[in-house]
Amino acid sequence: MKVLMIGDIMGEPGRRSVARLLPKLIANHAIDVVVGNGENVAGGFGITPDLVDDLFDLGVSVITTGNHAWDKKEILDVFPREPRLLRPANYPAGVPGRGSYVFTTPGGESLGILHLMGRAFMPTIDCPFQVAKREVERLKTQVSAIVVDMHAEASSEKMAMGHYLDGLVTVVAGTHTHVQTADEQILPKGTAYITDIGMTGPLHSVIGIKKELAIEKFLTGMPRRFEVASGPTVFCALLVDLDAALGKVVSVERIRMMD
Amino acid sequence: MKVLMIGDIMGEPGRRSVARLLPKLIANHAIDVVVGNGENVAGGFGITPDLVDDLFDLGVSVITTGNHAWDKKEILDVFPREPRLLRPANYPAGVPGRGSYVFTTPGGESLGILHLMGRAFMPTIDCPFQVAKREVERLKTQVSAIVVDMHAEASSEKMAMGHYLDGLVTVVAGTHTHVQTADEQILPKGTAYITDIGMTGPLHSVIGIKKELAIEKFLTGMPRRFEVASGPTVFCALLVDLDAALGKVVSVERIRMMD
Amino acid sequence: MKVLMIGDIMGEPGRRSVARLLPKLIANHAIDVVVGNGENVAGGFGITPDLVDDLFDLGVSVITTGNHAWDKKEILDVFPREPRLLRPANYPAGVPGRGSYVFTTPGGESLGILHLMGRAFMPTIDCPFQVAKREVERLKTQVSAIVVDMHAEASSEKMAMGHYLDGLVTVVAGTHTHVQTADEQILPKGTAYITDIGMTGPLHSVIGIKKELAIEKFLTGMPRRFEVASGPTVFCALLVDLDAALGKVVSVERIRMMD
Amino acid sequence: MKVLMIGDIMGEPGRRSVARLLPKLIANHAIDVVVGNGENVAGGFGITPDLVDDLFDLGVSVITTGNHAWDKKEILDVFPREPRLLRPANYPAGVPGRGSYVFTTPGGESLGILHLMGRAFMPTIDCPFQVAKREVERLKTQVSAIVVDMHAEASSEKMAMGHYLDGLVTVVAGTHTHVQTADEQILPKGTAYITDIGMTGPLHSVIGIKKELAIEKFLTGMPRRFEVASGPTVFCALLVDLDAALGKVVSVERIRMMD
Ligand SMILES: [Fe+2]
Ligand SMILES: [Fe+2]
Ligand SMILES: [Fe+2]
Ligand SMILES: [Fe+2]
Ligand SMILES: [Fe+2]
Ligand SMILES: [Fe+2]
Numbered sequence A, B, C, D: 001m002k003v004l005m006i007g008d009i010m011g012e013p014g015r016r017s018v019a020r021l022l023p024k025l026i027a028n029h030a031i032d033v034v035v036g037n038g039e040n041v042a043g044g045f046g047i048t049p050d051l052v053d054d055l056f057d058l059g060v061s062v063i064t065t066g067n068h069a070w071d072k073k074e075i076l077d078v079f080p081r082e083p084r085l086l087r088p089a090n091y092p093a094g095v096p097g098r099g100s101y102v103f104t105t106p107g108g109e110s111l112g113i114l115h116l117m118g119r120a121f122m123p124t125i126d127c128p129f130q131v132a133k134r135e136v137e138r139l140k141t142q143v144s145a146i147v148v149d150m151h152a153e154a155s156s157e158k159m160a161m162g163h164y165l166d167g168l169v170t171v172v173a174g175t176h177t178h179v180q181t182a183d184e185q186i187l188p189k190g191t192a193y194i195t196d197i198g199m200t201g202p203l204h205s206v207i208g209i210k211k212e213l214a215i216e217k218f219l220t221g222m223p224r225r226f227e228v229a230s231g232p233t234v235f236c237a238l239l240v241d242l243d244a245a246l247g248k249v250v251s252v253e254r255i256r257m258m259d
């Protein structure tokens, strides 16, 4: 089974980059499942019901999010009714939506997708490590292979999660910093890992935002309305070939394309 | 002029990796200047007077540090008297040491090294942007080429600094997260940039720390004495070829080697 | 000279409490100057041009603010042209507005008002301690008595500022936590001090916000639109009698009234 | 039943203040139970086995702690075997010790003591609100009256906890900021509340620390070894008269004495 995980898709430039590149990648690599992080598709902040449909139309199979999941109020009703739109599983009981999904290919192969969020320098929610163990055990009754989107700021928390789930899941891939890391690897017990897949969005920007606005914020300390940058884009993803029956990695490849 | 910038060197494993690989890199690439981040050389926390000498003996020309600069009390006296040992320039007036250095090769070419630290999720010190502009102007009276070690947690703050100094300095390279990023690039106005050079230290670890200890800290919320991990190491650096007279980048290459 | 300092005035309930109580307090105590913190007068978040006028009409002489100074965009133009509306003095150069004001009574007595903001758990701006020393020196060329509104989260940063300015200014009073502290005192070198004056606003609330909304935010980790609570109000202030010529405290009294 | 809750007892000056004042308070007010926060008794950082015994000898019935619970390694073994030494109940499963205790007077009246810790600007542990509800339900099978030590930084989190538990417990009292607040009150459903009891320790200090050291830390951004201040002390407590059978408050009084 070929799985493509796309990092935080940033605004319209990110969506257009996905529209241009994803169909070719799916065709060329015979990709079975696409997991895309959609927390920034709506002008950099959140996701709307229409954009959920757009991402599915573009070929995304399952959408993960993160701390920006709730930025657009109209999305709140979608979470409970659309199982392919995930929010981190370690939001507390009572929060709308789910944090995992089991995807089944036309050929009958299944893959668990688990979405977690770190807490270092992030909203204080339930412990991602406790929830990870519980959710992995639950999913393992249905699937052998699980890929994890660990949305977090601190490199230490992501690496700790990678090692914590090493051998228990097939992939742990980070999102949220909007910068791809160069540390893709197979951990000692067989799990594929990368600290951050990186953003898909405007290249000449500050994590996707117009650089002038971001610089002004750092210079003044004042709140600032942010806008998504324009210009050339970068497309960041992780391509994993895995054995869905065994839950084992066959190969892992980091993708960083510019267009 | 060939400049090699090595990211956070982590404990004894990091130093041994530098000892094994740096001489060959210097010889093979005819490297003129080596900037090494030494904030973690002393068991992961700080640097001692002896380890300053060790790094110089290994071929490091100038040592940068960061938030861990002060972990070992015996180093405080070294900062004022050793100009090749830097602490971030935006520590307030009165803090021991300096944040920049002008290195001159035997052939008479000069390079400015400027050390800054971000403030997002970090100690609250003076503004790195204000200080950067002031220090760059001052250094520009002596040199044409400046390389910057921007020690920071948030990807946004590092990218903002890269764009803020784009065209004014030759290189802006991040340190501190201990994970190499895959975004090395030439910014629109000509400055070479990478969000993080990455750690030189134990590969199978949580940012260099024994993974069991880091995981336990996340699971319990209790403070935990950390120890540097062992096993195979990763060496992370950025190799820049630059024209010292013009202050322009000739080429930039990210280095990630395992041994 | 009698100075009344009112803590964060919270929304319409806070303004109505000021309207009911301030005229009587001014009359009964022969108050000469009223310093009121207005960062929350506009529905809990920021201040508008009309509300600036309202506070002046209610008897406030000088308005301080804080981290919420910028919440309403239409106030940005008012800061440069209205010297009696302050933002913290340690916002960096280039930020609109000023951080201090010299008030002169009809009888010709003068008082300096200095507004500072802490950085612990707050926006990262310039150092309040460095700026305090510089601004106090500048104001001392014009006045003998200075009162300081130190807007900060951490009790340690406020107490450190109190001792740092002890003997140099007449009063250091904290704002921002919205809870009055019981530690009003004269510091060893003569400066009157309180860690927080406390909020003027709805009593049965979570720092002025409807309690159900605040609890829900803590329970879910999701962002939540906040609304100012209703019901009985609490009025919190600090009344200082000082010798404006000598810059010395005559007496200090904490005021906490409910209505 | 008369319950005295003493806030963070700071170092030797704090212990000596307790030694001088507590016996008289117990005698004069016929106090039945004393809850004392001991997280800072060992030189400002943590608590040792000997100091646990000292506090019991001085008349403290039950010791609460907080984020500094673990500062002294030798205390770790004491937590599991001494049920009257509490750590916050919302530390995750597997952390040594307990977060609640049922105290029974010689006359046979019982009181539940529940210890919680906030997460805003604090270590990220389990949710204090979820844990509070679960623990209160459990304790209610044994006792009618419960007093809560809510150890937290943010005033909003403490007030939210007060309202969350209003009517379910008898007292919610905050600790940790080391500054007594002036907002003692009976909440709408009958629970006695104060945002912070305040520190018992050196008066002329920065939250108990020598002021010069604290100021230097804010001025330099460098880590600094802290020492407990000396000089006159302040004793801060909350005295609650409650009906243990009904779980209702009879009266509540804030105590702030200097000596
Ligand atoms: Fe994102
Ligand atoms: Fe995010
Ligand atoms: Fe480091
Ligand atoms: Fe660092
Ligand atoms: Fe406020
Ligand atoms: Fe504020």
Ligand SMILES: [Fe+2]
Pocket (backbone or CB within 6 Å): D008, D039, D040, D066, D068, D176, D177, D178
């Ligand atoms: Fe404490």
Ligand SMILES: [Fe+2]
Pocket (backbone or CB within 6 Å): D039, D066, D067, D068, D151, D176
């Ligand atoms: Fe504490």
